[in-house]
Amino acid sequence: MFSPKTSERIAFAFLTLAIAIVVAFVFTIIFYITSNGIGAISTDFLTQGPKNRMTEGGIFPAIVGTVFLIIGSMAVALPLGILAAIYLNEYAEEGRIVWIIQMAINNLAGTPSVVFGLFGLAMFVKYMGFGASILAASLTLALVVLPVIIRASEEAMATVPPGLREASLALGVTRWQTVRKIVLPIALPGMVTGAILSVGRVAGETAPILLTGAAYFLPRLPTAISDQFMALPYHLFVLATSGTNIAATRPIQYGTALVLLLIVLGVNFVAVMIRRHYKKKMRW
Amino acid sequence: MVTDTFAEGIETEITVMELNLWYGAKQALKDISVDIPKNSITAFIGPSGCGKSTFLRCFNRMNDLIKSCRVEGDVLVGEDNIYESNVDVVELRKRVGMVFQKPNPFPMSIYENIAYGPRIHGEKNKEKLNSIVEETLKAAALWDEVSDQLDSPALDLSGGQQQRLCIARTLAVKPEIILLDEPCSALDPISTSKIEDLLMELKKDYTIVIVTHNMQQAARVSDYTAYFLLGELTEFGETRQIFEMPREKSTEDYITGRFG
Ligand SMILES: Nc1ncnc2c1ncn2[C@@H]1O[C@H](COP(=O)(O)OP(=O)(O)O)[C@@H](O)[C@H]1O
Ligand SMILES: [Mg+2]
Numbered sequence: 412m413f414s415p416k417t418s419e420r421i422a423f424a425f426l427t428l429a430i431a432i433v434v435a436f437v438f439t440i441i442f443y444i445t446s447n448g449i450g451a452i453s454t455d456f457l458t459q460g461p462k463n464r465m466t467e468g469g470i471f472p473a474i475v476g477t478v479f480l481i482i483g484s485m486a487v488a489l490p491l492g493i494l495a496a497i498y499l500n501e502y503a504e505e506g507r508i509v510w511i512i513q514m515a516i517n518n519l520a521g522t523p524s525v526v527f528g529l530f531g532l533a534m535f536v537k538y539m540g541f542g543a544s545i546l547a548a549s550l551t552l553a554l555v556v557l558p559v560i561i562r563a564s565e566e567a568m569a570t571v572p573p574g575l576r577e578a579s580l581a582l583g584v585t586r587w588q589t590v591r592k593i594v595l596p597i598a599l600p601g602m603v604t605g606a607i608l609s610v611g612r613v614a615g616e617t618a619p620i621l622l623t624g625a626a627y628f629l630p631r632l633p634t635a636i637s638d639q640f641m642a643l644p645y646h647l648f649v650l651a652t653s654g655t656n657i658a659a660t661r662p663i664q665y666g667t668a669l670v671l672l673l674i675v676l677g678v679n680f681v682a683v684m685i686r687r688h689y690k691k692k693m694r695w
Numbered sequence: 696m697v698t699d700t701f702a703e704g705i706e707t708e709i710t711v712m713e714l715n716l717w718y719g720a721k722q723a724l725k726d727i728s729v730d731i732p733k734n735s736i737t738a739f740i741g742p743s744g745c746g747k748s749t750f751l752r753c754f755n756r757m758n759d760l761i762k763s764c765r766v767e768g769d770v771l772v773g774e775d776n777i778y779e780s781n782v783d784v785v786e787l788r789k790r791v792g793m794v795f796q797k798p799n800p801f802p803m804s805i806y807e808n809i810a811y812g813p814r815i816h817g818e819k820n821k822e823k824l825n826s827i828v829e830e831t832l833k834a835a836a837l838w839d840e841v842s843d844q845l846d847s848p849a850l851d852l853s854g855g856q857q858q859r860l861c862i863a864r865t866l867a868v869k870p871e872i873i874l875l876d877e878p879c880s881a882l883d884p885i886s887t888s889k890i891e892d893l894l895m896e897l898k899k900d901y902t903i904v905i906v907t908h909n910m911q912q913a914a915r916v917s918d919y920t921a922y923f924l925l926g927e928l929t930e931f932g933e934t935r936q937i938f939e940m941p942r943e944k945s946t947e948d949y950i951t952g953r954f955g
Binding site: 580 | 755757760762785786787788789790792793795797799800801802803811812815816861864865868
């Protein structure tokens with residue numbers, strides 16, 4: 412219908428359009444949240460608890476809660492996910508069992524997060540007796556992000572050329588040493604990307620923590636992992652849907668969203684630094 | 696199979712006895728017996744798919760990595776039967792080094808590529824490592840070209856230099872035997888002849904087995920030649936004899952380029 416040259420141009424135009432739309436959306440969101448939320452940000456906002464039935468004051472307890480959740484769930488999910496990925500990619504031999512494991516991981520990835528919340532409630536809060544707590548919520552969130560971490564790590568390890576593994580093994584180096592010295596350092600940037608995606612997920616999830624420990628309002632900060640906590644996404648949800656004065660707290664809502672966004676961007680930045688460090692170490 | 700009887704006093708490094716190998720149900724090596732002499736270069740030639748690489752990978756048990764692969768028969772390296780159940784494969788691979796078809800340096804500096812093996816095997820002394828790097832690069836005829844850029848990425852080197860680096864990396868773990876699987880097939884003629892010269896030099900200290908599909912290369916560098924066809928060792932003998940008066944019709948056809 413079209414000459415190759417014309418269809419090349421048309422294809423390129425569509426591709427450009429697609430990326431322009433994506434970029435426009437990203438910037439609109441960031442601009443919208445920043446412009447609406449920046450006014451609310453102040454030292455008090457970041458360091459004080461909510462006041463006057465949450466219509467004034469800050470969001471410090473929610474920031475603390477979210478940071479605890481990130482640390483807690485990553486401390487569980489990162490090692491577990493990375494070890495599982497190493498097993499699947501470097502040790503397991505194709506077969507029925509591996510196929511079943513892969514199917515299970517895929518299904519886990521597709522499970523709605525509220526289902527994880529229910530599971531966490533039954534398993535960690537009730538059965539294991541952790542109660543509604545940072546611990547129970549962190550474990551639940553760890554399960555939510557486990558498939559993301561496993562998939563990203565597996566994909567990153569799959570990009571390591573098989574020839575390098577062979578070269579290492581042929582030098583009389585064990586499999587585990589080869590994983591540690593060759594595979595992981597090369598795969599690390601990709602694995603870090605998976606970790607960032609999951610930090611974003613942990614910081615933003617509401618349903619799993621709602622059922623496992625997030626509090627509507629707490630007068631004081633949590634002091635142990637068995638305590639309940641406030642968290643940014645739930646706090647935002649509360650202010651926006653069932654707060655005492657929804658219209659009056661709009662600025663606080665946007666301020667909360669902006670802080671959430673900044674936390675995720677901050678983690679992103681750290682990840683970029685880690686990636687750069689390792690890129691320098693492994694010399695392509 | 697026809698084997699030449701060697702002159703008295705030639706020491707054997709690798710002894711293969713009635714080796715059979717299968718990939719799943721498919722037999723890739725059939726009843727191979729051969730003695731590979733020490734401190735010499737043995738070339739494996741034959742049409743592609745005849746089992747040269749598979750046979751080579753029996754000597755350092757790289758075939759273990761392939762799940763469907765099953766081996767019967769015995770391979771002795773020196774005195775040790777390497778297919779016995781109590782053999783430490785990791786130790787074996789220190790004794791029997793391997794250089795691959797495609798140069799595969801690690802994405803690290805030149806120095807780190809060579810120090811990699813010794814370091815993992817426990818060498819921590821910086822001075823020692825420095826001298827290993829220098830010695831092996833000299834032995835691999837690469838020192839003069841890279842001595843002032845040891846910290847630069849190995850992947851910045853040319854293909855021929857990368858392959859010599861891989862040889863140096865193999866030498867660094869002090870093997871007795873070096874296996875090379877078509878090490879020059881991705882290289883230009885100048886790099887190829889550098890590697891050939893290097894192998895002739897190395898055979899004083901090492902036993903070398905090289906797979907090649909380049910007849911001139913086999914004739915130029917090797918002392919012994921093994922001709923494979925369809926998983927069988929059709930003919931093995933001194934290179935001169937194989938090239939000048941092969942006993943088997945198919946060997947002659949292959950060498951003279953009538954097929955393959
Ligand atoms: N990993 C493997 N799985 C199954 N069959 C293989 C594998 N590697 C090699 N083969 C088969 O074994 C035979 C010999 O292969 P190879 O040793 O690579 O031959 P050559 O090196 O002489 O070209 C071929 O028929 C090849 O298809
Ligand atoms: Mg081959």
